[in-house]
Amino acid sequence: VQWRFAIEETIGSVQHRYALKFKELIETRSEGKIEVTIYPYGTLGTSDQITELVDMEVIQFAMASPGHLGKLIPEVQVFLLHFLFSDDDEINNKVLNEDPKLQETFDELYARKDLKLLSIFSEGWQVWTTKKDIQKPDDFQGVKMRVMTTPLLLAAYEAYGASPTPLPYSEVYSALQLNMIDGQENPVFAIQEMNFYEVTDWMIFARHAPFITTAVTNREFFNSLPPKRQQLVLGVVSDLNGYILDVQKQFNRERLNLIRKNRPKLNIVDELTPEARIAFREASQPVREQFIEMTGEDGRQLLEEIKATIKEYERKQTP
Numbered sequence: 273v274q275w276r277f278a279i280e281e282t283i284g285s286v287q288h289r290y291a292l293k294f295k296e297l298i299e300t301r302s303e304g305k306i307e308v309t310i311y312p313y314g315t316l317g318t319s320d321q322i323t324e325l326v327d328m329e330v331i332q333f334a335m336a337s338p339g340h341l342g343k344l345i346p347e348v349q350v351f352l353l354h355f356l357f358s359d360d361d362e363i364n365n366k367v368l369n370e371d372p373k374l375q376e377t378f379d380e381l382y383a384r385k386d387l388k389l390l391s392i393f394s395e396g397w398q399v400w401t402t403k404k405d406i407q408k409p410d411d412f413q414g415v416k417m418r419v420m421t422t423p424l425l426l427a428a429y430e431a432y433g434a435s436p437t438p439l440p441y442s443e444v445y446s447a448l449q450l451n452m453i454d455g456q457e458n459p460v461f462a463i464q465e466m467n468f469y470e471v472t473d474w475m476i477f478a479r480h481a482p483f484i485t486t487a488v489t490n491r492e493f494f495n496s497l498p499p500k501r502q503q504l505v506l507g508v509v510s511d512l513n514g515y516i517l518d519v520q521k522q523f524n525r526e527r528l529n530l531i532r533k534n535r536p537k538l539n540i541v542d543e544l545t546p547e548a549r550i551a552f553r554e555a556s557q558p559v560r561e562q563f564i565e566m567t568g569e570d571g572r573q574l575l576e577e578i579k580a581t582i583k584e585y586e587r588k589q590t591p
């Protein structure tokens with residue numbers, strides 16, 4: 273049997289490591305009866321096209337990032353809200369993967385689109401790379417910020433006064449190079465492997481949001497599998513949760529050093545001042561209302577549920 277797994281990132285990325293480990297575990301645990309083929313970004317199309325291929329069952333597995341998937345499932349845009357998640361990656365990981373109520377909610381939302389959600393995880397903090405320094409919301413005035421393609425991200429940057437421009441991942445480098453956009457956001461590892469640091473002068477760690485992605489499969493395909501194979505898949509993705517958190521941290525740490533080495537002149541702002549963070553946090557609040565407008569009462573409940581779960585885990589964490 274052959275299973276196909278498409279990722280939204282290139283070889284050497286966090287998603288690639290996820291897919292490689294998935295392949296390894298599926299192949300060994302099925303004693304070679306299942307073979308997994310990985311399709312890196314660029315071989316099958318944009319994120320949207322990859323999701324469509326899962327829908328049509330041309331491929332069985334894929335990564336579907338809320339930044340793009342939000343057009344299909346508006347509720348996943350909750351993951352794009354700024355200053356919602358904890359500063360602690362471990363807590364976010366638990367919130368995303370251990371809370372049964374949230375799991376159930378998302379399972380249902382994905383099911384409506386004939387998808388089965390397998391895993392939700394963070395690939396690291398979003399970092400702004402821009403052509404000018406950004407210290408406060410007002411500095412975004414008129415900045416053409418590239419965002420992923422869901423509507424909530426437009427709202428998120430309009431709230432700071434920026435002019436957000438949605439583009440697929442593959443077009444970001446040339447758009448920066450040709451000055452069609454003035455900045456973009458992505459985790460460090462992606463900024464390194466897509467070379468965005470070559471065509472921007474500032475790298476700013478605002479820690480406004482983690483980059484969250486989801487692993488999905490075609491629901492009918494999954495339901496048609498014998499129970500043992502279903503268990504195999506669920507076991508593997510569950511084992512991958514802790515693994516990918518370590519990979520993500522390592523990649524983001526190592527690649528920052530690589531960026532520093534390759535472009536010593538790049539201005540790196542490690543963190544915003546507490547005052548600046550407060551200003552951004554405040555400016556971002558109305559976007560929550562826009563999220564609720566896009567998703568209705570269900571969205572409001574989901575947002576409340578996530579906020580409460582984060583609080584609960586934060587309380588548990590502090591001894």
Ligand code: 6CS
Nearest residue numbers: 280281319337420441462
């Ligand atoms: O910015 C994007 O569009 C992409 N960034 C990452 C890190 N993964 C996939 C996503 O499509």
